[in-house]
Amino acid sequence: MRILNPFPEANSPRRISPWVWGFLVVSMVCLFLALVLANLQFELVALRPLNPLETRKLPEPWAIPNDWKHTVQPSMVALGILLGMSMAPRRPWAYLLGSILLSGFSLRYFIWRSTTLNTAHPLSLTFSLALFLIEIISLLSISLQFYPSLFFDPKPRIRQADKYCQAGIEHPPSVDIFIPTYNESVKMVRRTVLACRSINYPNKKIYILDDGRRDEMADLASEVGVNYLRRPDNLNRKAGNLNHALGCTQGELIAVFDCDFIPFRNFLNRTIGFFSDSRVALVQTPQHYFNPDFHMRNLGLNLLMPSDLDSFFHYNQVIRDHFNAVICCGTSYVARREALVSAGGYFSKCIVEDYQTGTRLMIKGWRIIYLDEILSLGEVPRTFRDYIDQRLRWLQGNVQIYFCWRDLPIWTRLGIWQKSFYVSQAIYCFMPLFRTGYIVLPLLSFALGFSLIVAPPSEYLFYGLPFTIILHGILSWQSKNHYSQIWTEIYESLFCVPALGRLARMIRNPMGHIGSLVTNKDTVQNRQSMDLGLAWPLLVYLPIFTVTMFMRYGLPLIDPSWMRSSFEGEEVMLAWNVYNAIVIFVCVLACIDRPVRRKHDRFPLETxxxxxxxxxxxxxxxxxxxxxxxxxxxxxxxxxxxxxxxxxxxxxxxxxxxxxxxxxxxxxxxxxxxxxxxxxxxxxxxxxxxxxxxxxVWFHKLKRVGIIDSFLIMIGSAWRAEPLVRRF
CATH class of the missing domain: 2.40.10.220 (predicted glycosyltransferase like domains)
Structure with missing residues (x-):
């Protein structure tokens, strides 16, 4: 199966024979199952003080049937609904139906969940309630998009761009193309400059904005015939660099490309037409990448899986566009100079400038357009540390916007649906805390011998599993498979501990400048490596999980005195911990960076x-x-x-x-x-x-996977253990 082995002809040497590795994995799974079956008691008895002393009973209307056929019926109904939705046309009424179905299953699930809290002891009640609140907040974040999701349709903007292109522009406005740089290589900047030179547009000027004040950059500008700007200091980082360029140029429109992005030749022709509407301040296009994310590259999934930002750029931004709530993303956009000047230039009080500048434009009454059409290609970080550094900087910038209420009066100047997106974004900023709870709390409950969800597996099959199926399926369908709940959990698990550390440091000084200012892209390393400074929480989790499982199910076989009575909900906690362990194992594999030996990416172009x-x-x-x-x-x-x-x-x-x-x-x-x-x-x-x-070219096209493929790819990644088995 290609999902389990996407590169069967890979010729790099192996540390371990695939047959030996497969036998080892199967043996470990069989041993684990044997230990569980030998020790797990299925009677609903709880004698530990941290668990209820009596088996809880559901109210009569919520009581589950005794036979398994009726128990699995809701899950079968949920699967049938997803099958039907997959054949439904993508129209607002279908999106509304999907949201109603998800709301109904969610309400059914949370009513049942409210009866499963462990109230036997203050400690168990605290942890059980904490998990329940985390689930509610997570669903609240999703529910804020129920109404906006009705307007998910990228085609009208694309048709609008087609119309403008066909009509042509009689008097093309002047465009200044800004390429800000700080310490990036000449090779990288040169590539972006040459791509900008190729843009089919007559009235443009290209500027290298060099905050590194390097003579080699000035020589590059002279060689290829573009303009060069430098300033005497680095005040206010990228925002200061852009504001300095605004004062030195005169173009009616400003196009900005980070120096690791490569615009297509039709970039301006596809975006300039929107400025015929005098209310439009900025046209943002998606970020798409020519190299795979570090985790996809390390797992050997670069030809299978999309970027972890795929759902943001091809779903969230599209629905934001209907409500004038598009996030400016710092590159691959065109802005009206008049609008930027009216907003006081680029916002410079935060560690990033893009989100804040876009917010100020909306507060001033300007319109931001989102064109969901790939018009440029960028480069993503190639190592785990570079990825974390970049995302931590983005996280800090996203949080800082809520501390600038005087300069950015979001809550008093924006509309209600615009505010809802800022609420959703604020919740998302604290997802690292919630993800940590989803990982740590089940393991802690199992280690201490109490249940977070006091319910037998039959109840979870009746209430929990249908909700899980609908949650994963509806969100994937509504986003045209741009969103994968399973892989979102993997991304969040990779990021959660470093993000918690950054959030903790921000408590003391929210507006401080912590961490790196730019993302390292010119990475070259000859050996496979793992950054233990960032990966250690993941590495610690797996031994703790193993020891906990062994103490629970292994030691009683050696010494019966270690036997502990089962508790109600133990089977659910066991399944949750096993799933978490698989996720964390995949995360650990993703943290093992492959060598980066080539200075240029090689593409499978046949011509x-x-x-x-x-x-x-x-x-x-x-x-x-x-x-x-x-x-x-x-x-x-x-x-x-x-x-x-x-x-x-x-x-x-x-x-x-x-x-x-x-x-x-x-x-x-x-x-x-x-x-x-x-x-x-x-x-x-x-x-x-x-x-x-x-x-x-085919290898730069968007990739999308469904929920079944997402699950199989995750299992396949754990099964193949590419970074451990293969030598690079």
């Missing part, structure tokens, strides 16, 4: 190629391509010695590149050559960047 070595000519097909070279399989025979100069022609792209042969090998009867590019001209380099980073 016809012609190779010329002196008077010899041979045709073939490229197997992969990067900014620095390619490999190609030759159809014709050719004598090609290593080190020889050659010329590669890609006729479909009308691109010719001087090259040098680096090596050759035979593969399935074909001669495969590795070629490195010699320094190309600026025009050739510009065309190569367009070939690699454009909207038409």
């Amino acid at each position: 016809v190629a012609c190779l010329r070595i002196g008077s010899q000519v041979a045709w073939g097909v490229t197997r992969d391509l990067s900014e620095s070279g390619l490999s190609m399989a030759l159809i014709d025979s050719m004598i090609a010695a290593d080190g020889k100069d050659a010329v590669v022609e890609l006729p479909q792209s009308k691109l010719t590149l001087p090259s040098k042969i680096l090596g050759q090998r035979n593969h399935k009867g074909y001669s495969v050559l590795r070629l490195g590019f010699l320094p190309p001209s600026t025009e050739q380099e510009e065309a190569l960047i367009h070939l690699l980073y454009n909207e038409n």
Whole structure:
């Protein structure tokens, strides 16, 4: 099955044979099940002081049937509903129906949950109530989107952009393209600058905003014919850099690209038309990435799974657009200079400027548009630490906005639905706390021998499982499979402990500047590694879980005096802890960073190629391509010695590149050559960047997975244990 083994032909050496690893995993699972079955008592008896002394009884209307067929009926109904919803048209009435169904199952579940609190002891009541409140707050965050979700439809904005493109612009407004940089490499900035030069728009000027004050950046600007700005200090970080550029330029519109983003040639043509409406201040487009997230790369899922930001950019932002609540994301957007000036420029009091500047524009009465169309490609952090540093900075900026009530009077100047999004965002900022509760509380209850949910498994099957099925399924369907509850839990589990640390430090100084100011992208490391400073909470959890399970189910087989009476709800807590352990194990695997040896990403681009070595000519097909070279399989025979100069022609792209042969090998009867590019001209380099980073290649397309695929991919990741089994 491809989900369990997405790269069956991977040729990197293995530390452990897959058969040996599979036997080890199966043996451990069988041992665990044997211990559980040998010790788990299914009688509903609770003699421990932390648990009720009597078996609780549900009120008559809520009593569950005695036979298993009726017990699983609600789950079957839930699955039938999801099957029916998957065939329903994506219309507001269908979204409303989905929200009503989710509300009904949620109400049914929480009425039942209110009867499952453990009131036998103050300690058990505290933890049981804490978990119940966490569940309620989590559902409240979701319910705030029930009404906005009715307006999820990205197509009207796309049709609007089509209309503007077809009509054309008689007098194109002047556009200044800002590329802010601080300490990023010349190579990275050069790529962005050349992509901006390729944008099909007549009235544009490009500016490198260099807060690093580096001569090599000035030389780059001079070489490729763009403007260069620097300032004497780094006051107010990126916001100060952008505000300085605003005072030095005069374009009617401002396009901003972080220096790790590559705009497509049609970026301005697709966005400028919206400014024909004088109320529009800013047009935001989604962030999409040409390299996989660190966790997908480490787990070997880069061709299967979308980015962890996928649901935000392709669902949340779309529904926000209807209510003028779009979040400005700091890159890949166009803004009206007049609007920015009226708002006092870019907001500079927080560690980030984008969310706050967009909020101020809305407070001033301006309109922000969201066009859900991928018009640029960016680069995501390649290691666990770089990812955490970036997300911690975003978290801090998102929290700081609520401490700027004088400058950003959200609660008095915005509409009710705009405020609801800020409430939802505030709850999301504290999701690390809730995720920690979902992980720690079940383990703690099992270690101490009390239940957080005082209910037998039959009740959970009748009330809890149908709610879980509907929750996962409806949210996935409403977002067109851009949202996966399972993988959201994995992302939150990776992030929760570092985020709690940052939130704790912010209590003392909410507006302070903590952590890094920019995200490291120029990562090169030759060995597989794990950042123990960040991964240790995950590593500690697994031994604690193992010891707890052994003490509960292993020791009684060795010494019966360790036998502890079962408690009502033990089976539910056991299942929850096992699920958490699988999630944490996947997180640990995701934290093991693969080596980053190449300076340029290699893409599986197959296109016809012609190779010329002196008077010899041979045709073939490229197997992969990067900014620095390619490999190609030759159809014709050719004598090609290593080190020889050659010329590669890609006729479909009308691109010719001087090259040098680096090596050759035979593969399935074909001669495969590795070629490195010699320094190309600026025009050739510009065309190569367009070939690699454009909207038409399959490997840059959006990826979406359903709930069943999400679950299988998670299990497959744990089963294969790619970072442990394979040597990189």
